[in-house]
Amino acid sequence: MPIDIDIAHVARLARLGLSDEELSGYQAQLGVILDHAARVQEFDTEGVEPTAHPLSMVNAFRPDEVRPSLDRREVLEQSPAHEDGYFRVPPHLETQ
């Protein structure tokens, strides 16, 4: 049984403009992936330690030391537009 998924909503969250054809194609593909995930969830994990990360490493930290930053001119030149040392982008209204 394929899992129902609001593919238009997912596309909107990822800021993807998909055609109707693409929407139904991805709908089917993502459904298969979710079916697989649902099957994995059926495993009995009683007594199994949760895995947060495939590496068994923890606490990979760095000391609080300043390291050189990039050259601003070089950085800004990589961008489509800049102004007075700032990156310039189309206006965005929402605030986080």
Add this chain to the structure above:
Amino acid sequence: MNWEPVIGIEVHVELKTASKMFCGCRVDFGSEPNTNVCPVCLALPGALPVPNEQAIEWIVQIGLALNCTISPQSLFHRKNYFYADLPKNYQISQFDIPVCSGGFLDVVLDGETVRVAINRVHQEEDTGKSIHVGGGGRIHSAEATLLDFNRAGVPLVEVVTEPDIHSPAQARAYAQQLRSVIETLGVSDAKLEEGSMRFDANVSIRPQGDQELGAKVEVKNMNSFRSLERALAYEIVRQTELREDGQRIPQETRHWDEEAGITQGMRSKEGSSDYRYFPEPDLVPIVVSDEQRERIRSTLPELPHERRARYVDFGLDSHAAWVLVSGEDGLAGLFEDAVGLGADPKQVAKWLTGETTAYLRREDATIESRALTAAHLVEMTGMLAAGKLSASAAKEVLTGVLDGEGSPGEVATARDLIQMSDGAAIEVEVDAVLDSNPDALEKIRSGDMKPFGFLVGQVMRATSGKADPKVVNEILRNRASQ
């Protein structure tokens, strides 16, 4: 119907580490835009974050100071959303296992203690800064947005309360006292005006006695303790009026407009609640061992509530202790130093919490910007105790010292405020007055006390008000009984 406000507060605190949370770029707010940036905080392909060890140590300190449980193992998650000031299109934050959870802060308000439950304290990173240009500077008609990523990736700690606060005054007291804790720990500048401490509030109302929570409204953009209190008061009235009018309150985010004194709905974000958190694959878990936790606990400085308790032991009332610890910056340090130099704690506290605090508010000044030192306080309270200054003269002297006119002795001399407390000198004045009023003393001796006050007044007049009235009274009584 009686409506009960239910308030939860989220406070963001920027840590004052030397470098950013996940890269070595400098944390500095005065820099030219985009000069403290690197592949990690600009989200260039292939860059990998590495957490700042100092930030982790500090968030554990904050958690312990707020009586939280420190997770033996916690995780970073990605919080996904699209916004230009966040170049990765996700923020590294924490989700189901934050570093600290389940604490509390005891808040003192009007002499009563209110316990505010803390849900969690988690580690994340700050965003860049946007400036909207064109369209007359108005955000809705802006032509472009300019971005500065110097702040992107600065370590940010979020402290989230339970919906446990029931008035705007409590909310303000909580925010102020949390700030006082953070300042004491010395892990952040905690400056509201510079944005190194920022708060958002969730507000709902419910019929008094109800257990269920109403639809919550998130209020943003409050840049001072006063605006936090005002915004909440406004929001509670707005919601109450809607409910009394039989209307439903939509769940939304509202923006506090300081000038207009109102909250306004913001254009809603599509799927804004759908952050699709997932474990950050680039970062391994954070483990805080029992030994490490206890080591950090043992380095905690004296916290504000502990300091208040110690001041009460000095004999101060709880209000004075509270003002010293959580009022104007620097008062507690001056108090401690003056008491260390031998001044009477109650007297020093009285002049710091009273006249000095009033002066700083009036002048909108900080204590650091003024010349008052602990030694000045010792000198001034000493002069008061010795009768060299009257209480009203002391006020003037303190103002003079704060204005930078010199030490209390210098100010008192320059302004001619030294009270005559030398018995011999006052005796001469008293005798002169008695000589010119020979009948007065006889009347007093025969039991008619009426001329007594007149005689005191004459001596004060003769000394231009500088004689210590206590000493004058004493000498007159002596003369009358001879």
